[in-house]
Amino acid sequence: MKILITGGGSVFAKNLVETLHDSYDIYAPTRQELDLLDAQKVQTHLKESKYDVVIHTATYDAAPIDSKKDPAKVLENNTKMYFHLARNSDHFGKMLYYGSGAEFSRPFWKSKMREDYFDQHVPTDQYGLSKYIMTQHALKSSNIYNLRVFGVFGKYEDWRYRVISNFCAKAVLGLPLTINDDKAFDFLSVDDLVRVTEYFIKQQPKHHVYNICTGNEYKFSQLASIMASQSSQTVEVRVKQDSPLCYSGDNSLFLAQYPEFKFTPIEESIAKLYQWYWQNKEEIKEEEFHY
Numbered sequence: 001m002k003i004l005i006t007g008g009g010s011v012f013a014k015n016l017v018e019t020l021h022d023s024y025d026i027y028a029p030t031r032q033e034l035d036l037l038d039a040q041k042v043q044t045h046l047k048e049s050k051y052d053v054v055i056h057t058a059t060y061d062a063a064p065i066d067s068k069k070d071p072a073k074v075l076e077n078n079t080k081m082y083f084h085l086a087r088n089s090d091h092f093g094k095m096l097y098y099g100s101g102a103e104f105s106r107p108f109w110k111s112k113m114r115e116d117y118f119d120q121h122v123p124t125d126q127y128g129l130s131k132y133i134m135t136q137h138a139l140k141s142s143n144i145y146n147l148r149v150f151g152v153f154g155k156y157e158d159w160r161y162r163v164i165s166n167f168c169a170k171a172v173l174g175l176p177l178t179i180n181d182d183k184a185f186d187f188l189s190v191d192d193l194v195r196v197t198e199y200f201i202k203q204q205p206k207h208h209v210y211n212i213c214t215g216n217e218y219k220f221s222q223l224a225s226i227m228a229s230q231s232s233q234t235v236e237v238r239v240k241q242d243s244p245l246c247y248s249g250d251n252s253l254f255l256a257q258y259p260e261f262k263f264t265p266i267e268e269s270i271a272k273l274y275q276w277y278w279q280n281k282e283e284i285k286e287e288e289f290h291y
Contacts, residue, residue, distance in 0.1 A: 001025065003201070004051045004092070006036060006085070007058030011157045012098060015190045016055065020198060027051075031058075036081035043084070046091040053201050056085055056097035061127060071126070078130035082137075089143055096200055098193075099148035099209070101247055102128035103135055111184075111217060111246040115148075115209050115253055138208050146209040147196065150249050153269075154190025155276055160288050163187075164270060167224050168277040169284045171231040177224040178238045184217045186248035189269035199258055206257055211249035214263045226267055230274045 001024050007013045008028040017028045027049070036042055036058055046054075060069060060077035085095060104113055105121035105128060119136075123129045138144045153162060159169035164187060167177050196212050221239050228235040255261065277284065 001052045001201070002050070003027070003053045003055060004029075004046075004049065005055045005057060006034070006081070007031075007056075008033070010057045010059070011154065011190065012057040012152075012193070013055075014156045015154060015194055016057070016197060019191075019194045020201075024201075036084055037077060039080075039084045039087075043088050046085070046088040050091065052093040054085060054092050054095040055197065055201075056082065056095060074126035075130045078127070079133055082130075082134045086137060086141065086144055089141065092143075094143040094145065094204075096145050096147055096197060097134065097138075099135055099146040100128070100131045101148065101150040101249060103131045103148065104128075105132075109245065109247045111248055112215070112250045113211070113248065114250040115207075115211055118209065135209060141208065144208065145200065145205045147193075147200065147212045148209060148249070149188060149193065150211075150213045150247060151185040151187040152190055152193055153187055154193075154273060157190075159277070159284065163220060164223060164227070164273065165277070166289070167227040168270070168274045170289065171227050171233070171235045171274060172277050172281045172284060173286055174231075174233040174235060175286065175289075176236040176238050177227060178240070179220045179224060180240050181243040181245070182219050182221050182239050182241065183243045183245040183247065184219045185246075186213045186215070186217055187223070187266065188213055189264050189266075189273075191269065191272075192264050196254070196258075196261070199261070203257075207253060210254045210257075211251050212254060213249040213251050214266070215249070215251045216266070217246060217248045218266065223266070223270070226270050227274065230267075230271045232278075 005028040008030045105123040108121045153164040159165040224237040
């Protein structure tokens with residue numbers, strides 16, 4: 001089976017390639033190798049390559065503090081990349097892409113959001129709006145499917161900003177785990193996301209949008225405590241203030257199609273990630289933390 005994975009340098013792409021490369025014929029180009037903002041190059045490549053599956057992980061995100069990307073370009077670039085692929089859907093079998101709970105509009109996030117909560121509100125931020133537009137299109141398409149994620153964590157993500165990786169990296173150095181706002185999120189390990197993705201590579205989705213999440217909510221303080229218990233050092237957990245914000249999804253639609261799927265317990269996933277950071281601790285620099 002021939003697969004294109006866009007955003008070759010992204011966290012999702014790296015984990016997908018690492019796990020799936022022995023089983024599939026995978027091409028995971030970087031932006032320099034295949035610029036998704038170039039409509040003609042994308043069209044030519046898809047016509048010539050005839051992929052069975054396109055997995056679209058590439059995204060234009062200017063959120064990190066030190067990002068050199070233009071925040072004013074997030075909506076334009078994300079939608080261009082998506083539609084440069086989607087308009088050529090006759091030239092591939094199906095496309096899977098990763099949506100976001102941001103599609104539901106951040107001010108209206110709540111606990112256990114279902115797929116039918118979509119379009120109750122229109123996002124006002126550029127990233128959320130770009131994902132919202134993609135979903136509106138995917139719902140009317142014949143072969144494009146949104147695997148909507150909420151919080152995802154795992155190897156290769158930026159430990160300076162990403163919550164669970166940040167906790168892991170700090171625990172490796174024996175630093176306090178500081179939580180500014182103690183929110184509740186639904187966190188999915190990237191290993192489980194890869195397993196879900198492979199299922200939809202092999203199987204035909206019955207719906208065009210699925211919430212891909214554990215269905216469990218964890219306060220950041222709970223995650224920090226789990227991390228502290230895994231550390232070989234004494235690590236302090238500091239909470240500055242509580243937050244009522246809850247950001248989680250209902251996964252019953254996915255489990256109805258794949259009832260035998262078992263999500264990895266978060267304690268096990270955090271322990272595994274901590275060990276990975278411990279093995280790569282020379283790359284962690286205390287002065288670079290931003291969270």
